[in-house]
Amino acid sequence: MNICLVQENYHHDDLKSELIEKGLKLLDEEGYEGFSLRKVAKACNVSHAAPYRHFKNKDELILAIGMEAMAKFSQSLQNAVNQYPDDPRSQLKEMGYSYIKFFTENPEYLRLIFLSDINKRINNSSQDSNGGHCFADKEISEHPFEILYRAVERYKTVIQSNTDNSMDQDALVLYCWGLVHGISILISRKEFPYQGDHLELARKILWEKAFA
Amino acid sequence: MNICLVQENYHHDDLKSELIEKGLKLLDEEGYEGFSLRKVAKACNVSHAAPYRHFKNKDELILAIGMEAMAKFSQSLQNAVNQYPDDPRSQLKEMGYSYIKFFTENPEYLRLIFLSDINKRINNSSQDSNGGHCFADKEISEHPFEILYRAVERYKTVIQSNTDNSMDQDALVLYCWGLVHGISILISRKEFPYQGDHLELARKILWEKAFA
DNA sequence: CCATCAATGTTTACGATGTTAACATTATTA
């Protein structure tokens, strides 16, 4: 009955992955508050203590789910950059737009990343041992922040050759990151009252003002 | 023993206020995760079911606490504006700085406002009946968003007379709000890696770039 | 091929929590 290419685990073929997958689904359906270990276990047809064989506790499972979301996020940002191989300014614009679009389309991911301390955990573990290029055991390109950071670096060379803008790198990164992060949150959480296409408005801001 | 000017309630003089007050304290001390109705009740020397006489459920208490925080926040923004009675640009700069400073100094408030759906609740209730100038039964000046919105309005008249900046009001508000909101979150949650005075960096961004 | 063992899943139990219902007490008021 159970056809599976990679029979990594026995009893339940790769329960670990299924917990993450079903957990992400539960998170989407019931939101962060409605999320519980026991529900995830039930969704996997498994006793409520089974997850403890794969995750130290609830936070560890949420962290793993967050890694999954973060990987998709990184991929989305990287795709945006790749659209403009030789145009740092457009790279940054498109990446900013993707940033906002991602969280607008996945509001629960935003909650997840905000609530769990994923970012801090990732930053810590990346300093530890593996040079910062690994999300737990999930093979992944990069931390979203690194993608953004380097995009800003390239952007900086462009705007400095044109105008004599003297913002240093740190300030510029905080400016760019803060802007897209804040807009993402306001739109995603529907805190910005506006009758119209929020994403279009955001796009206009990035293209015509912030990163123009 | 119990000396109190306003004996609003009997058994326990004004338990409702004390629940909010002790709740805010608990939130500061133990964070959002460590917050529980029963702990708050215990902090007030009251049975764990007593809060239900004053709040429909846990969320309602958290909402009330959030209102309290929001009122402080509004006050902080208003103070910033008042520093520059006749200079819209400086008003916006100073308000943006206060915005960031407030959340940097009260990280738990940020979590609170983010986690509870305070903003949405306020927006809804402000459309209902009272014209948007009331936080539940807490008398308060204004919703922080309104203060910001009107500051941007005034700012807009200034920048349009100087340059021919054609951003419409909505875009400009989202730009300003998103920027300070995002920077607040990144700094408050220590997600922005920087060895230096974060607040100074933020101030520089607002003064020399974003709202210059 | 079988015995051992580690990996994985189950059952049971415990304490904390949110919530409700039934009851008790106090302040207000008719």
Added chain:
DNA sequence: TAATAATGTTAACATCGTAAACATTGATGG
């Protein structure tokens, strides 16, 4: 002063995270 509404308490229940004891299964070495 009696009735009533407001407020607080106690008891109970379901859910939850977590841990310990136990069971089962797949892998491994003789």
